[in-house]
Amino acid sequence: MAQLVAPHEPCGVEAEGLIYRYGDGRAALDGFSVKIEPGERVGFIGPSGAGKSTFLLHLNGILKPAGGVVRIGGQEVASANLREIRSKVGIVFQNPDDQLFTPTVGEDVAFGPRNLGCSEEETAERVRIALSEMRLEGYEHRSTHELSVGEKRRAALATVLAMRPQVIAFDEPFANLDPGMVEQLVGLIRNLRATVLLISQEILPAIASVDRLAVVHKGRIEAIGPALEIARDRALLQRCGIDFHVFGPVWQQLLNGAL
Numbered sequence: 001m002a003q004l005v006a007p008h009e010p011c012g013v014e015a016e017g018l019i020y021r022y023g024d025g026r027a028a029l030d031g032f033s034v035k036i037e038p039g040e041r042v043g044f045i046g047p048s049g050a051g052k053s054t055f056l057l058h059l060n061g062i063l064k065p066a067g068g069v070v071r072i073g074g075q076e077v078a079s080a081n082l083r084e085i086r087s088k089v090g091i092v093f094q095n096p097d098d099q100l101f102t103p104t105v106g107e108d109v110a111f112g113p114r115n116l117g118c119s120e121e122e123t124a125e126r127v128r129i130a131l132s133e134m135r136l137e138g139y140e141h142r143s144t145h146e147l148s149v150g151e152k153r154r155a156a157l158a159t160v161l162a163m164r165p166q167v168i169a170f171d172e173p174f175a176n177l178d179p180g181m182v183e184q185l186v187g188l189i190r191n192l193r194a195t196v197l198l199i200s201q202e203i204l205p206a207i208a209s210v211d212r213l214a215v216v217h218k219g220r221i222e223a224i225g226p227a228l229e230i231a232r233d234r235a236l237l238q239r240c241g242i243d244f245h246v247f248g249p250v251w252q253q254l255l256n257g258a259l
């Protein structure tokens with residue numbers, strides 16, 4: 001098939017000393033630094049309000065930092081190169097309603113590839129594949145407003161997957177998905193030919209999806225390391241208010257058949 005847009009290699013992501021303040025002046029990011037290698041998958045966990053989504057919105061210049069810098073493949077994110085940066089970085093927003101803006105699912109998913117210069121033939125093929133990956137076959141002509149919350153989230157994921165970006169940042173992609181769909185998405189994320197940033201409060205799918213895990217606390221990275229090592233550090237999790245180990249006994253009972 002003729003392809004106007006050649007597949008790209010994943011590229012690295014670097015944030016250095018990001019500072020960001022919303023209107024009330026409090027720092028939502030307060031010296032946020034992280035370095036992610038090309039093709040690496042990094043998860044971000046942390047309590048509500050820690051600054052995770054705020055960080056993500058800096059990756060393609062939706063928010064501009066009051067201090068610090070973001071580099072995508074070594075290139076600094078700046079007003080002058082936003083178009084190029086946005087062709088490299090796809091963000092799946094926390095709220096799917098922020099992603100879907102045309103009347104039908106098919107049009108929403110086609111928008112990105114078309115905008116990148118794909119032929120109609122390639123656009124149609126990308127739409128077909130992305131909808132199939134999100135188990136949305138037959139949804140092309142459905143109105144996005146009439147979908148269930150989980151279906152909307154899958155449609156929002158499909159719009160970004162169809163663009164095949166070098167960097168994909170997911171903000172709570174597992175929310176509202178049923179277990180079968182979560183399993184499918186974990187497999188898909190593990191096989192993506194892209195650098196992946198994944199924000200998730202759903203710890204098990206997050207651990208299953210990523211290589212490294214970062215704990216975000218009070219606008220900066222509190223710790224980063226191999227996913228299981230971080231997830232086992234209960235003192236760290238307690239300090240940051242995300243101690244999911246409290247559910248350990250329930251899992252134990254479940255696995256022992258005692259429930």
Ligand SMILES: Nc1ncnc2c1ncn2[C@@H]1O[C@H](COP(=O)(O)OP(=O)(O)OP(=O)(O)O)[C@@H](O)[C@H]1O
Pocket residue numbers: 022023024028046047048049050051052053054055094
């Ligand atoms: N549009 C906004 N205007 C003002 N303050 C905001 C805005 N968005 C976020 N904040 C504040 O910035 C801080 C960081 O918010 P952010 O959305 O980045 O957190 P988060 O880690 O993504 O949380 P959650 O897990 O709940 O999504 C919070 O204190 C939040 O109240």
Ligand SMILES: [Mg+2]
Pocket residue numbers: 052053054094171
């Ligand atoms: Mg958030």
